[in-house]
Amino acid sequence: MVRSSFVEVLGLRIYVREAGAGKPVLLLHGLGVSGRYFVPLASVLAARRQVIVPDLPGWGRSERPSRPLGLGGAADVLGELLRRRGRGAVSIVANSFGCQVALMLAQRRPELVGPLTLVGPTVDPRYRSWSVHAARLALDTLREPPALWRILFADYARMGSRRLAATAQAALEDRPEDRVASIRQPILVVRGERDAICTSQWAAECASRAQRGSFRPVAKAAHAAHFSHPLVVASLVESFLEEGPDRLGELEG
Template structure:
């Protein structure tokens, strides 16, 4: 997809890129989409297109990923969240909804923990890290299983992102993801959360997603037929869940 605009946002010595899809609605909520480890805004393009008729969409390349310049060292989850919060404040976004995938779920949860008054809602798609698989070897095994469950176009999008990131940067970032305790963060979250997973996702397993839901006191939506990268393979279904959550948060339908 051709982005309508690509904005450069600098926060200290850190640079984040923000992609805007064409044909956004001038009314409705704001959505900020955050990618996972090793990838970029590109694999959120289909979800961005599906959300755009209902609101404004801001799809980020976190510092060091996609087309965003690399900082001197991989940033921690807390640092990524700080950059994201600074962008939301600077751009003047009125209570946007954060939508994160994989490692991006950690970033959006942490961002909402740091500055809960900034946000209306949070959506965690394919959340990590399952405490039962908190090692590089177990994550690699689950990722290999997921590759077998994704269609070729999705694997191409993800693996080309990994190639752009490079193995060294990926491996330097991996401990950041593994060290963040999502299960300790969720009970402290004050912003309404929705957990989304593909029902064939071997990374965000059913038991782990259910545990995330219990920790945050929220519900889990499963996307039928989807694996880990649900928003790429099933963008309309994921967009529907995101929009339903936004309406519930706004009090327009039962939570």
């Protein structure tokens, strides 16, 4: 059963969903969409773990700061949320833009971050233009389950076009291809085989650039594989977290 509450972090009210008990894992949403689309995965993982699903400030039900936080601000809020919980390094499962936030946090505050699962990480360094990403987003949306459309459109409207555009620009200007190589935590890259936003080339490259990286595809899934195929993604996450650091580091396609 998913529980929800508001907590204050760095002067901002953050909406947080929680479920389960045990070792914690945090699920981090992407651009525009709130943590709602992580509930299917959270419900599966909660059978064995404590699952934490925040809405970053400006997203979903969380407070809207006067200005968009950008990657750095989002990482700072997330880091403070984890620090206050005092549970040590926490594993993170992130999607899309959330992968960029998670990588920045791991670089800035490595003591707070455990193994990272990056589902459809952005941004492919070969495609840093508004027009390309708009077209890819439109195509990917058509490949997602209709149930996700309702969440996407409602959350995009709540975030607002100006805040959405400013955050998207920050994402396009970021260079995760450089940052991922500096991360010491084990990294699992997961990509839906029908993902129109994260290319197969970039997903494999992201894993290969990591010091301890691995790559797993999800058949028939698009960008939000955790939503459309929660049982498959949960199995990949559990296997990854149970492998242990000494067995990580292979790049598998």
